Structure formats: structure tokens, C-alpha cells
Amino acid sequence: MSDLKFVPGQAVNVRHAMRVGAFRVAEYRLRNMAKWWDAIIAFGIGNPVLYLVSVGIGIGALVDHSTGGHGIGGVSYLQFVAPALLASAAMQGMSDEVTFPVLEGFTWSKYFFAIGGTVISPKQIVNGIYLAAFVRGIWTVLTYGLILLAFQAIPMVSFFPLILSSLLAGCGWTAVMMAVSAHIKDDDGFFAIIGRFVIAPMFLFSGTFYPLSQMPIYLQWIGWISPLWHSTDVGRVLTIGQPTQPWLMVVHFAYFVAMFIGGFAFTYPVFARRLAE
Template sequence: MSDGVRQAGDAPVAATDLDELRAEALAAGRRSRRLGAWYVAEHIVRAMRAYGWTIIVGAVGQPVLYLVGLALGLAALIQAPIQDGSQQVGYVTFVAPALLMTAAITVASEEFSYPIMAGFKWRRFFYGFSASPLSSGQIVTGEVIGVTARVVLTAALYYLFLLLFPAVGNPAVSWTMILVGILAALAFGTPLLAYAASLEEDTGQFALVQRFVFMPMFLFSGTFYPLETLPVWLQWIGWISPLWHATELGRDLSYPRETSAVMIAVHVVVLVAFAVGGYIAARHFFARRLAK
């Protein structure tokens, strides 16, 4: 190198050009640090295009099948209205919020299980993210944002079909069930995300989660009947279930009923605690795995 010029192959590169390249690289690194979570979210959403038709068919087909089956099947047998506190409502109206919350949680159970293990074990793209300026916390945040995008699509389409039946009350208020569905998905999903990040091998753990966590939660969280109709020794499943807390909030938004502000606050606090606690745990396990 002489007179401020370095040789790069046969072509001379001025030192000022190298300084500009360094500045551009530093700027790109800072941009990744600032927007890294959104880059990860973009990757997650783009990856979903590989099974995009499955997402659309599931988001559209599930509410149609459930609502038609309930409206033409169970609701035809259950002629008497459901007594929900001091309010009497039709059976489809009663179960509709629970079905929306279940659909949102189902998306979270799908996206925060095997795809997470794939990112660590089979496709290992989380390690590729980590080799860039992205931090483990940004990777977790981006994963959550990307999955939330699919939850929003599913919950919004489900709510649209509830309106068409109709199975909800005043749209000016009941549309906020979509937001509760997002919170429900995160309340169930982020703890599952943390659990998936902690697994080194797949030995059927996710199948056990579906059979012994998701299914009992679905059956015993007041989805198809008021929780109070269960024996007390089974009601505790609903009390600790994100689905029950989200469903209760959804019913408060769907049709008028007497609910204390304390209980509404309890439902919100429980859902937020699940979501935030799971998110913090997921950051811990991602940082531990990616540091290896």
C-alpha cells in the first residue's frame, strides 16, 4: 500500500472508498439492531407462503364447519337458551366467542411447536439469524410478531363468519374479540415457544401437549357449556386455562351480561401474565441455545 491506496486483486481501492464501505457496513449493522425483529418477522411470514393454502383453507374452513355443525346440529337439539349468569342467550351465540379463541390458540400451538424445533435442529435457521447482528431477543420477538400476523388473519376471518351467521352482538364492540383472541394465542403460545426452545430432541413431546394440555383445556374451559356446570374438582382446569379467561372476555364483548370489573381485570391479568412470562422464558432458552 502506498500513497493511501490498497491493492485489491488488480484493481486499486482508495482508502476513502474503504472508509465508505466500513461506514455502510456499520450502518447496516445498526439498522439490523434497530429493525432486526421485523426482519425475522418478515422471514417467518414469507416462510408461511410455503403452506399458504393450508392457512387460508384452515382459517376459512374451520369456522364454517364448526358454525354449521353447531347451528344445524347441537343448536337444533338444545332448544332452551343457555343461562349465562343472569343473561339467557342462544347456544351458537354462547359458543361463538369460545370458538374464535380456540382458533387463535390453535394457530399458536401449530406455529410455536415443530417450526421452532426446525429452527434449532432440522433447518437451523435460528443459528443463521444469530450469526448476523441480530440478538437472541430480537429473534424471539420477530418469531412472535410473525406468528401474530397469522393469528390476526385467522381471528379476523373467524369473526367475519360469526357476523354472517350472526352469532355475535353489536359489531361496534364485539370486533374487539379479535384483540382478545390475539392475547389468548400469545398466552398459550409463548410458554409453548419457551418449551419448544428448550427441547433438544423430538420424542413426541408436542403430541403429549396436544393430548394432555390442549385437549383438556378445550373440553373443560367452558367452551360448550358454562364452567359452573362442571363439578368443582374439574373447574380448576378452566381457572388456570388461558382459553377460559379469553372466552369469558369474549362473551362480555359479544353480548351484554353482568360481569364485575374485578373479574374482567383478573381475566386480563392472567392472560398478560401467561404471555409475558412465556416470552421472558423463551428469550432465556433462545439465548442459551444460540450461545452454544
């Protein structure tokens, strides 16, 4: 039993509070993510190891054997798939932190409405959620990248450029997924549909496991609109010296930037509208 002892209205420095809002939301999200640290670490390490052993080495041995040891484009199959796996991990890891958390915040626990009652603006909630997803992305690509190095799937010199290009793909994709999540009002299995009809085809048709040029021309468009293909293509230029054109590299990066800007442009107003409901 205790009474309160405070002079109302003295504790908060409004200007400071308004300045740090997004970081405080990110702090909340990271604290929340830390509750699942064991799963995040296990997934971050287990996922690449399992993929590299099964796809890279298992299927890789088969591919390399059938090509007389030449692999694909003169490199081993493991080296061929490595950039795609890294980009895919970045996109998956980051977007995980904006899809279900946004649904949780608006629909399940409605916790965003509690945050919206504080100094923090809807835009800062968006930025904070995204910032925490970015931290998860950094952890994911660094872990994955180091494991790729350990498996000699990428050259040391390509490590940081590849990390950056994968993060860029993750950033663009995550902004788009955040916008999609912000629009969802009911948990009616929407993410399962996205997983089956968007992410799975994207993974299979983005030149992940074979060059996109192997596909008939009428299916190649799936790769062209897929952020995974754009990132994979950049990655292969960086790691295995795949020939490219400067304009194509510009297109790749412009695509990531467009997804990033478009994602935020479609997210901000939805957060503002929903939080005022």
C-alpha cells in the same frame, strides 16, 4: 463464472441492521409461511365454517330445541359457543407459528444458528418469530370473526372488542408455548402429548361448550388455569352480556399479561443459551 467486486466491510450499516433485526426475522417467517398460504387460508376459513355448521348449528339446534328455544342463558347455543371458538382459533393459529418453527429452527434444520451468525441477536429472533405469529393471529381472528358475523353468532357491536380479547388470549398462550418449544431438544412427540393432555382437556373443560359452573367444583380448576376459559368469559361478557364482576375482568386480563411476560422471560435466556452452544 464470475469474480467478486466489492470492498469488504462497506455494505452493512450496523446501527440500522441492529434496529430492524426483529422485523427482518418476522419477514423471513412470513415469507416461509407464505409457502403454505393455501393451507393457512383453507384452515382459516374451513375450520370456523365446519365448526359453526356442526357444533353451532347441528348441536345448537338440539340444545335450543331441548331448552324450549331459550338456548343457554337466554341466547342461542351458537351465540354461546362463538366467543370460545374464536379464542380457541386465535390460540391455535398463533401458537402453530411458534411451536414447530422453533423446533425446526433449533433441532431439524437448525436454521436459527444461521440467523444467529448475523447481526441479529437471540432476543430479536424471539421477537421476530413472535411478531410473525401475531400477524397469523390477526388473520385468523379477523377471518373467524367475519364468519361469526356472517352466521349471526356475534353482534356487530362486539366485533372489535371480541377480536382484541381473543388476540390477547392468543398472545399470552403463544408466549407460553414459545417458551415450552424453546426448551425442547428432541422431537420425541412432545407436541402430540401437549395436544392430547393439555390442549384437548383445556378445550373440553374451559366452559367452551357449556358453562363452567356445570362442572363439579373439583374439575372447575382446569377452567380457571386455562387461558381459553379466561378469554371465553371475557368474550361472553362482550357478546351476550353475561353478568360479571369488575375484579374478575381484571383477573382475566392480568392472566393474559402474566402468560405473556412469563413466556418471554422463559424464552429469551433459552434462545441465548442454545444459540451459543
